[in-house]
Amino acid sequence: xxxxxxxxxxxxxxxxxxxxxxxxxxxxxxxxxxxxxxxxxxxxxxxxxxxxxxxxxxxxxxxxxxxxxxxxxxxxxxxxxxxxxxxxxxxxxxxxxxxxxxxxxxxxxxxxxxxxxxxxxxxxxxxxxxxxxxxxxxxxxxxxxxxxxxxxxxxxxxxxxxxxxxxxxxxxxxxxxxxxxxxxxxxxxxxxxxxxxxxxxxxxxxxxxxxxxxxxxxxxxxxxxxxxxxxxxxxxxxxxxxxxxxxxxxxxxxxxxxxxxxxxxxxxxxxxxxxxxxxxxxxxxxxxxxxxxxxxxxxxxxxxx
Amino acid sequence: xxxxxxxxxxxxxxxxxxxxxxxxxxxxxxxxxxxxxxxxxxxxxxxxxxxxxxxxxxxxxxxxxxxxxxxxxxxxxxxxxxxxxxxxxxxxxxxxxxxxxxxxxxxxxxxxxxxxxxxxxxxxxxxxxxxxxxxxxxxxxxxxxxxxxxxxxxxxxxxxxxxxxxxxxxxxxxxxxxxxxxxxxxxxxxxxxxxxxxxxxxxxxxxxxxxxxxxxxxxxxxxxxxxxxxxxxxxxxxxxxxxxxxxxxxxx
Amino acid sequence: xxxxxxxxxxxxxxxxxxxxxxxxxxxxxxxxxxxxxxxxxxxxxxxxxxxxxxxxxxxxxxxxxxxxxxxxxxxxxxxxxxxxxxxxxxxxxxxxxxxxxxxxxxxxxxxxxxxxxxxxxxxxxxxxxxxxxxxxxxxxxxxxxxxxxxxxxxxxxxxxxxxxxxxxxxxxxxxxxxxxxxxxxxxxxxxxxxxxxxxxxxxxxxxxxxxxxxxxxxxxxxxxxxxxxxxxxxxxxxxxxxxxxxxxxxxxxxxxxxxxxxxxxxxxxxxxxxx
Numbered sequence: 017x018x019x020x021x022x023x024x025x026x027x028x029x030x031x032x033x034x035x036x037x038x039x040x041x042x043x044x045x046x047x048x049x050x051x052x053x054x055x056x057x058x059x060x061x062x063x064x065x066x067x068x069x070x071x072x073x074x075x076x077x078x079x080x081x082x083x084x085x086x087x088x089x090x091x092x093x094x095x096x097x098x099x100x101x102x103x104x105x106x107x108x109x110x111x112x113x114x115x116x117x118x119x120x121x122x123x124x125x126x127x128x129x130x131x132x133x134x135x136x137x138x139x140x141x142x143x144x145x146x147x148x149x150x151x152x153x154x155x156x157x158x159x160x161x162x163x164x165x166x167x168x169x170x171x172x173x174x175x176x177x178x179x180x181x182x183x184x185x186x187x188x189x190x191x192x193x194x195x196x197x198x199x200x201x202x203x204x205x206x207x208x209x210x211x212x213x214x215x216x217x218x219x220x221x222x223x224x225x226x227x228x229x230x231x232x233x234x235x236x237x238x239x240x241x242x243x244x245x246x247x248x249x250x251x252x253x254x255x256x257x258x259x260x261x262x263x264x265x266x267x268x269x270x271x272x273x274x275x276x277x278x279x280x281x282x283x284x285x286x287x288x289x290x291x292x293x294x295x296x297x298x299x300x301x302x303x304x305x306x307x308x309x310x311x312x313x314x315x316x317x318x319x320x321x
Numbered sequence: 322x323x324x325x326x327x328x329x330x331x332x333x334x335x336x337x338x339x340x341x342x343x344x345x346x347x348x349x350x351x352x353x354x355x356x357x358x359x360x361x362x363x364x365x366x367x368x369x370x371x372x373x374x375x376x377x378x379x380x381x382x383x384x385x386x387x388x389x390x391x392x393x394x395x396x397x398x399x400x401x402x403x404x405x406x407x408x409x410x411x412x413x414x415x416x417x418x419x420x421x422x423x424x425x426x427x428x429x430x431x432x433x434x435x436x437x438x439x440x441x442x443x444x445x446x447x448x449x450x451x452x453x454x455x456x457x458x459x460x461x462x463x464x465x466x467x468x469x470x471x472x473x474x475x476x477x478x479x480x481x482x483x484x485x486x487x488x489x490x491x492x493x494x495x496x497x498x499x500x501x502x503x504x505x506x507x508x509x510x511x512x513x514x515x516x517x518x519x520x521x522x523x524x525x526x527x528x529x530x531x532x533x534x535x536x537x538x539x540x541x542x543x544x545x546x547x548x549x550x551x552x553x554x555x556x557x558x559x560x561x562x563x564x565x566x567x568x569x570x571x572x573x
Numbered sequence: 574x575x576x577x578x579x580x581x582x583x584x585x586x587x588x589x590x591x592x593x594x595x596x597x598x599x600x601x602x603x604x605x606x607x608x609x610x611x612x613x614x615x616x617x618x619x620x621x622x623x624x625x626x627x628x629x630x631x632x633x634x635x636x637x638x639x640x641x642x643x644x645x646x647x648x649x650x651x652x653x654x655x656x657x658x659x660x661x662x663x664x665x666x667x668x669x670x671x672x673x674x675x676x677x678x679x680x681x682x683x684x685x686x687x688x689x690x691x692x693x694x695x696x697x698x699x700x701x702x703x704x705x706x707x708x709x710x711x712x713x714x715x716x717x718x719x720x721x722x723x724x725x726x727x728x729x730x731x732x733x734x735x736x737x738x739x740x741x742x743x744x745x746x747x748x749x750x751x752x753x754x755x756x757x758x759x760x761x762x763x764x765x766x767x768x769x770x771x772x773x774x775x776x777x778x779x780x781x782x783x784x785x786x787x788x789x790x791x792x793x794x795x796x797x798x799x800x801x802x803x804x805x806x807x808x809x810x811x812x813x814x815x816x817x818x819x820x821x822x823x824x825x826x827x828x829x830x831x832x833x834x835x836x837x838x839x840x841x842x843x844x845x846x847x848x
Contacts, residue, residue, distance in 0.1 A: 299659065
């Protein structure tokens with residue numbers, strides 16, 4: 017089965033599921049899963065294809081969420097325009113951070129993004145006038161499409177999943193072009209990439225920017241969906257969670273990371289009593305994956321070409 | 322006599338040891354030049370300096386009359402220099418065809434937007450790359466393995482795929498880094514013919530090689546290096562009998 | 574001064590194994606936590622310091638022997654992911670098995686604060702200072718003047734060559750982990766009275782130690798010393814003159830500036846980091 021056929025099947029399944037589920041709690045959980053999928057698909061481009069790791073993706077999600085919310089609440093800018101500005105500003109910021117660090121070995125990006133994530137988190141916590149501090153921000157207006165308000169869980173479910181599938185489709189297109197080949201070369205044989213005319217540094221900065229784009233877009237939509245954001249949703253733990261989703265799903269495998277991010281978003285919501293044990297589980301998953309299954313669940317999806 | 326590349330006084334040291342010591346020579350347009358020498362002679366270091374993977378301490382490299390000082394490693398292929406790697410650098414999770422298409426990367430003009438939205442231009446350029454890659458594989462008579470992956474084909478084929486990938490862009494100068502390493506005798510003989518056929522297309526070749534037989538049979542002229550220095554240069558028949566060369570190689 | 578110790582902890586492992594140990598901050602946290610537990614059972618400070626350092630060394634050896642050595646396709650990326658996994662595992666285990674609260678630890682010296690030309694500061698700073706100085710000195714002495722130290726330096730310069738000369742590289746790498754764990758734990762235990770002990774204290778210390786490494790040049794021990802001092806001083810100055818809530822930002826700001834201007838660090842060694 018081709019990637020796009022499978023994507024279509026998956027899309028239809030998700031749409032049908034949406035028609036039958038009426039429970040708002042479940043719909044909410046699934047919509048949040050879609051937002052995770054967007055972040056993780058973006059991170060997968062970076063980690064799975066270019067071999068670069070970000071430990072601050074929750075920070076970029078926060079950046080999208082906070083900038084768009086502040087624009088909408090404080091300056092009364094139209095929600096979609098706020099989202100657009102937030103995503104562009106965040107992506108530009110990503111490029112600015114990526115430019116110096118991506119010249120260096122991959123642990124520099126890891127540490128720099130970790131630091132950025134912590135900085136964003138600490139600004140969100142401390143700069144109360146702008147961000148509302150630990151209490152967070154509330155009162156973001158509801159999103160509407162062509163005058164059609166996304167005012168209940170079902171409507172939002174269809175909107176967010178359609179967007180998610182569109183973004184997956186775009187990513188699949190992208191990696192099936194000459195760029196996909198270039199990134200695979202960059203990841204495994206950098207010298208070969210250079211020898212065949214690929215400006216490795218620029219390519220890395222580009223894909224990092226794209227992945228920040230995905231993260232901040234998800235963050236901005238999240239803010240308008242919930243109408244409330246607070247720093248606690250965007251900490252280091254969440255950044256690591258995204259990395260776990262990519263690693264376990266199989267770096268470079270769109271469907272692998274799709275399923276792991278859906279499952280790993282839903283599970284903690286169902287098993288809230290085990291909250292304290294999630295970091296341990298995440299740590300173990302990463303360690304075990306590196307010891308025994310560096311490709312995660314990629315193998316399960318081999319039949320999709 | 323047109324020089325396609327000339328190397329002038331290249332020197333490079335690693336921690337006080339001169340890996341390449343004031344080496345100069347040139348490659349004529351349309352010739353097959355070989356660079357030989359025992360292990361540790363500095364051949365690969367020189368290759369990596371030419372291809373900008375290493376910086377040099379002093380000296381200059383001219384390509385088609387232009388100083389390459391400010392060229393970046395990823396720009397060389399644009400100017401017409403393409404290379405293979407001694408330790409095979411095929412990408413494991415790409416098919417042979419895709420690997421060769423990677424070699425054609427700079428000739429395709431797809432933008433990121435074309436790619437994300439899979440616009441018609443993307444398909445057109447992909448088809449062109451595919452066609453070129455197939456053509457090159459056919460030229461090297463290995464088009465039957467185009468759908469296979471690098472870990473599914475024998476070592477001798479991997480070497481040929483490396484060459485196909487470097488050849489796909491139709492370079493002016495092809496750098497071959499020990500193309501015969503690890504090949505058996507019949508494979509080496511085939512390689513010899515392949516090198517000639519590439520040369521017949523008007524591509525100049527600089528090859529590093531260990532295998533004396535191959536070098537003596539295919540090159541027009543030879544540079545011999547030992548301990549970082551150039552110790553001899555000339556026609557194969559001359560090199561074969563040069564005392565310093567024999568001494569470096571066989572310790573006589 | 575504490576960042577100097579974290580930076581040296583990073584360097585010891587990095588130079589022998591080329592691994593950036595993302596669990597370095599957790600060594601500090603473990604050192605502090607174990608000390609806290611021992612002190613609760615009224616074990617004298619000196620002994621509890623020693624025990625916590627040794628325990629963390631053993632943990633570090635364990636990490637190297639069972640986890641790092643068994644990493645499949647041990648490339649840079651998978652080792653980064655591995656040590657991140659280790660880091661959050663340690664943090665998670667402590668959060669569950671001890672707790673998530675911040676615990677105060679009493680000062681090592683009998684008096685709490687010292688006054689010096691009008692400024693009053695915690696007496697623990699003296700302890701931290703002295704410990705760091707002694708450790709740095711011992712570490713330099715070990716590298717320069719003992720056979721073991723020289724072997725370790727040889728491994729860091731050229732792993733392959735060292736193994737050809739019969740050096741047991743694996744053993745040296747394990748030692749590096751042990752030393753790094755020891756230094757880390759001691760640093761964590763001495764800083765504890767100032768910073769309190771908490772399961773997630775490692776992240777910030779790890780990051781700032783890394784920043785110190787970047788400023789000084791990765792793998793360079795003189796660089797670590799200078800980088801750590803620069804970060805530490807800049808931080809105290811900003812806490813004093815601007816606001817303590819922006820204290821954390823200063824270290825990262827310096828790091829990012831250095832990354833832009835001179836990514837190989839102020840004391841760049843020949844080992845070029847650029848690709």
